[in-house]
Amino acid sequence: MSKSLLVVSDYRDSLNAVRPEGRWFTGLVKDFGYSVTVMTRRKGANYIDELEAGGVRIIDWHPESKFGATDRDGIKAELEANHYDLLHLFNNKSIVAGIRAAKGWPGKVLTYRGYTGNIHWWDPSAYFQHLNKRVDGIICVSGAVKKRFDQLPFFDKSKALVVGKGHDPTWYANIEPVDLEAEFDIPPERTTIIVVANARRMKGMDYLGTAIGRLPADLGLHFLFVGRGLETNKLGSDLSDSYYGHQFTFTGFRKDVLNIIAAADVSLLPSVKGEGLSKVLLESMFLARPTIMTDIDGNKGLGIGGETALIVPARDDEALTEAMLNIAEKPALREKLGTAGKAYITEHFQANRTVADLDVAYRTVLSRNN
Numbered sequence: 628m629s630k631s632l633l634v635v636s637d638y639r640d641s642l643n644a645v646r647p648e649g650r651w652f653t654g655l656v657k658d659f660g661y662s663v664t665v666m667t668r669r670k671g672a673n674y675i676d677e678l679e680a681g682g683v684r685i686i687d688w689h690p691e692s693k694f695g696a697t698d699r700d701g702i703k704a705e706l707e708a709n710h711y712d713l714l715h716l717f718n719n720k721s722i723v724a725g726i727r728a729a730k731g732w733p734g735k736v737l738t739y740r741g742y743t744g745n746i747h748w749w750d751p752s753a754y755f756q757h758l759n760k761r762v763d764g765i766i767c768v769s770g771a772v773k774k775r776f777d778q779l780p781f782f783d784k785s786k787a788l789v790v791g792k793g794h795d796p797t798w799y800a801n802i803e804p805v806d807l808e809a810e811f812d813i814p815p816e817r818t819t820i821i822v823v824a825n826a827r828r829m830k831g832m833d834y835l836g837t838a839i840g841r842l843p844a845d846l847g848l849h850f851l852f853v854g855r856g857l858e859t860n861k862l863g864s865d866l867s868d869s870y871y872g873h874q875f876t877f878t879g880f881r882k883d884v885l886n887i888i889a890a891a892d893v894s895l896l897p898s899v900k901g902e903g904l905s906k907v908l909l910e911s912m913f914l915a916r917p918t919i920m921t922d923i924d925g926n927k928g929l930g931i932g933g934e935t936a937l938i939v940p941a942r943d944d945e946a947l948t949e950a951m952l953n954i955a956e957k958p959a960l961r962e963k964l965g966t967a968g969k970a971y972i973t974e975h976f977q978a979n980r981t982v983a984d985l986d987v988a989y990r991t992v993l994s995r996n997n
Contacts, residue, residue, distance in 0.1 A: 630989065631662040631710055635702060635725055636717035637689055638665075638672035643885065644906065647792035647978070648717070649674040653681025654982030661986075666705065666721075693723035693755070702728035713737060713989055715766070722756045729761055735992050736761055740776075741768040741792075741903040743925055744829075748779045758782070764992040766790050766985070768903040771924030785995075788988040791904055793981030796973055799913045804890035805883065807851075811876045817849035818955055821891035821916075823884055823907045824898075826856025831897035831921065831941065836865030838897075838947035844870035846955040851891060852877045853884055888914055892961060893954055895919040899941045902926060912936070912972040917964035919950050928975065935971040936964060 634652060638645045655661035664684040669675055679685055686705065690698035702725050706714065714732070716725040717739045729736050738757050740746075746753060757765050757776070765787045767773040776787040807813040824830040839850065848871060852858070858877040866875045881887060888894060894911035895918070902925035911918050912930070920926050921941040930936030937954060939946035954961055 629660045629662055630712045630993070632664070632713045632715060632989070633702075633705060633709075633711045634663065634665045634715045634717065635689065635721035636665060636667055637721075638667045638674055639670075640673065641882065642673040643910065645672075646674045646677070646798070647794055647906070649678050649683075650793070650795060650978045651982055651985050652683050653678060654978060655986060656682040658979070658982060659986045664705070664709070664711075666702070690720045690724040693720050694727075695724070698724040699727040703732075706732050706734070712993060715739065719756065726755070726759050726761050735763040735995075737764040737766055737989075737992060738762055739766045739768075740772050742901060743771050743775045743903055744901050746775055746779065748781060762786065763995065764788055764988065766988060768792055769925050770927065772903045774924060788991065790984045790988050791976055791981050792906075793976050793978035794909055794913055794972075795978045796913060799885070799910075802885050802889045802914060805886045807887075807890050810887075811851065811878065813849050813851065813876065816847065817874065818847050818893065819849045819851050819891045820893045820895050820951065820955075821851045821853060821888055822857070822895050822897075823853045823888065823911075824857065824896065825854045826859065827901070829899055829901035831899040832857065832859070832862050834899065834942055834944045835895070835897045835947060836862045837944040838951065839871060840865050840869045841944070841948040842870060842951060846952065848874060848951070848955055850875040851887070853879075853881055853887055855880045885910060885914065888916060891916060893917050893919065893951075895951070897921055897941075897947055898923055898926070905929070909972060909976055912968040915965040915969040917954060917961040918968055919947070919954065930968060930971060934964075935967040 652663045656663055666686045666688050668689045669687045688701055692698050711734050713735050715737045716722040722738050767787050767789050770789050773787040773789050777784045808815050888911055894916040896908055898921055908920055908929055918936045920936055920938055922938050923941050932938035937950045939950050
């Protein structure tokens with residue numbers, strides 16, 4: 628029998644950010660016979676046309692606060708007007724408002740979690756969200772996120788279910804690399820290491836700055852930093868004091884980030900914590916870029932060390948230096964990692980596979996008695 632799903636999410640983000648989630652729902656409609664409705668604001672949203680073309684019904688609405696009566700009642704009215712088996716809530720506003728709306732509703736309520744930190748059993752606000760008794764399942768984007776929930780006292784471990792956000796290889800088939808020399812004045816003979824991130828301590832930029840400071844002068848590297856707020860005094864000072872004091876570029880936020888990644892020689896993300904499942908690492912590997920990553924829990928399963936990626940201990944600047952030195956000096960290693968990384972990520976993180984995983988998770992929750 629067909630299953631009916633109501634999703635409350637916000638697609639007012641970049642296309643790259645929202646389409647792995649949207650692909651879940653078009654896949655559920657196409658491959659598993661679900662009826663899916665998504666409540667999200669149309670203005671400023673991405674992937675809406677693709678959702679509708681894939682058979683997903685869109686309601687142009689999203690809660691504007693957690694505790695407002697209008698926000699609760701907007702979801703409640705839809706639950707009462709149409710039959711749904713599942714209500715899936717994807718962000719803080721929708722989770723709090725949706726749990727309140729589902730009081731007395733007979734269906735199953737699920738939340739989504741893509742980050743490993745800031746869930747504490749002693750925090751009262753957590754019981755308005757994921758730890759609320761009304762929540763029947765928590766879709767965790769990786770095993771690292773589930774592990775964080777499972778470590779909480781008094782938590783029912785069966786509620787946390789792992790479903791990765793897979794990607795479609797066709798999204799990357801026709802990505803044209805930018806001309807790094809024309810765009811950023813990076814000489815073509817340089818080996819460009821790209822770092823894509825926003826400025827958060829969890830991204831490990833302090834360790835990267837120290838690691839760059841240890842590199843010898845003759846590697847022919849250029850460091851390209853893409854994202855908001857990365858040009859800090861600390862990182863700028865570390866770079867300026869290194870042998871690469873004139874071989875780095877900060878671009879700020881860019882909408883063409885995939886084209887820039889495709890043009891780089893190496894992708895690097897030195898995260899120290901927090902990542903649930905790094906979209907940048909997935910994108911880099913789907914684009915066949917040789918990748919350096921840390922061994923934090925959220926990265927487990929993204930690669931095989933030395934075979935499909937270089938994986939170094941988190942918070943270890945010496946290991947980062949060694950990895951950059953290794954990959955800079957060995958073009959054959961870059962070629963090997965790029966090819967093998969793409970093959971690995973396509974096998975394990977393709978959208979079709981994760982859509983099937985989400986169907987299994989939903990069926991698992993539906994099979995439980997209240």
